[in-house]
Amino acid sequence: MIFIVIRIDIRPEKKEDFLAGITRYSAQVREEPGNLVFSCFASVERPEEYAVIANYVDQAAGEAHVSSEHAQWFFGWLPSVVASVPKIVYQELPDGVGWSEMGEVVLEGR
Secondary structure: EEEEEEEEEEEEEHOOOHHHHHHOOOOOOOOOOEEEEEEEEOOOOOOOEEEEEEEEEEHHHHHHHHHHHHHHHHHHHHHOOOOOOOOOEEEEEEOOOOOOOOOOOOOOOO
């Protein structure tokens, strides 16, 4: 599995543009074969900071994503709304490794 986290700092005056664009892009990415997760989250402490979490089944799915028409649109559009170059963590995980339950948290009554 490919595991990606991207931190995006947007220009405050471009917030509405960013939200419209990331909403459009997220819907397109989620339709891709091989996409497992694509979600964008707002920081609770910094109103200009967003994080994107993306997971793909394998390297081929990630490469297909990057070469897609909507990804090329996104990479060209993003500079118009960001305050700085986004930061990325990209990890290719071994087979069988992925999301698991957090052991430190136990639900009450279960």
